Ligand SMILES: Nc1ncnc2c1ncn2[C@@H]1O[C@H](COP(=O)(O)OP(=O)(O)OP(=O)(O)O)[C@@H](O)[C@H]1O
């Protein structure tokens with residue numbers, strides 16, 4: 423057990439103190455300072471300071487995944503397949519999963535045997551890393567670096583410590599931003615690298631065209647380790663191929679795996695089948711390295727693969743939650759391409775259903791999201807009616823009374839903007855211009871937005887329910903799931 427002064431909440435408060443404040447982010451942005459090779463060098467130093475070398479990471483057999491969209495889903499598929507092998511063969515004995523961002527609680531970013539590590543374990547390892555870093559500064563000459571890495575990097579560092587201490591035999595790693603300079607890229611000999619769908623996101627750090635972004639993501643391919651990707655737009659495919667040649671990596675470009683025709687992939691959409699195809703290849707590579715025999719590619723998938731793919735739980739992505747008078751469609755998409763997918767998914771789901779349509783949307787601190795609204799409107803538009811009868815733009819503040827949960831405190835946004843709901847008013851203005859018959863509202867909290875949707879459901883005739891779509895931000899979706907389930911949805 424963690425001591426009273428070193429509880430999970432203390433750990434989260436300490437972690438939050440490692441967030442880069444909004445004004446510093448702004449200053450860096452203005453000065454054009456971006457992540458570069460120094461980030462990796464520093465991560466290696468921190469790893470050394472907590473007592474490990476990159477070679478130690480080979481022990482946890484890392485599968486490394488980068489991409490603009492589908493990283494988390496692909497990682498969850500791989501993890502779920504490995505869980506099935508653990509059930510039937512007891513190998514791998516322990517699995518690790520490192521993903522970002524979190525939906526409900528920080529600790530869900532670090533999982534063992536598919537479950538977020540407990541609060542007690544999180545606190546224990548968090549403070550072990552904290553103390554090791556503290557002690558090492560006095561013993562080392564190089565004090566130019568900050569004593570501790572920033573938020574996401576700290577969690578990456580901590581995940582290695584957790585997985586090594588816990589004896590994890592196979593660990594699936596999602597990159598945070600990009601690949602080449604991402605904290606996770608300290609790994610030198612992954613069991614396999616996978617690159618999911620590439621598109622536009624994190625433009626400031628990675629560049630504003632898909633080829634520049636592809637260059638970063640390709641940085642996770644390592645000489646001596648197999649690499650896989652799926653069909654990409656030509657500019658991205660070309661860069662990946664070129665970098666694979668430079669690194670002498672055999673990059674395999676996967677079609678949608680024909681064996682998936684016997685598997686119920688949810689949602690039944692091409693993008694998810696691409697994620698699943700990538701996951702199959704990555705899981706095969708891990709199993710091979712663990713000396714587990716798998717059926718050859720021209721035979722049907724082993725039951726463990728089928729079950730793993732069908733039973734995967736990846737919350738807050740394409741999730742449907744029916745309630746008495748509201749059917750909630752919850753998806754944390756937050757980039758241009760994924761919001762298009764997401765809106766199409768919602769539209770397909772509700773086809774033929776009657777009842778008012780409502781969208782609850784937010785994307786904090788990203789003004790470019792105004793443009794994303796158009797693609798949502800295009801994918802959902804109707805003849806003679808607004809795409810949505812009601813559209814609500816709210817902040818990511820969960821509750822009207824208690825505000826944010828600790829796990830969602832975010833110093834990276836301008837607090838004045840949240841108070842004034844600046845971005846929400848801009849979204850509202852935009853939506854009113856593209857879907858003029860919709861009732862558009864701005865609300866300060868997720869809770870109030872959900873109440874509004876529920877009120878619309880009251881008094882609807884038998885057989886009708888509100889068709890609600892919650893999207894735009896994983897934080898919004900996590901908060902919403904917490905309210906809908908009256909508890910942490912972990
Ligand atoms: N291959 C894909 N192409 C486009 N959109 C996708 C793809 N896979 C998933 N999505 C959409 O993106 C959302 C997020 O998926 P996922 O968590 O797998 O992505 P991610 O790459 O981990 O994203 P991030 O870490 O930036 O939130 C899903 O809910 C879905 O709407």
Ligand SMILES: [Mg+2]
Nearest residue numbers: 490598599623
């Ligand atoms: Mg992302």
Ligand SMILES: [Mg+2]
Nearest residue numbers: 493494522523
């Ligand atoms: Mg993710």
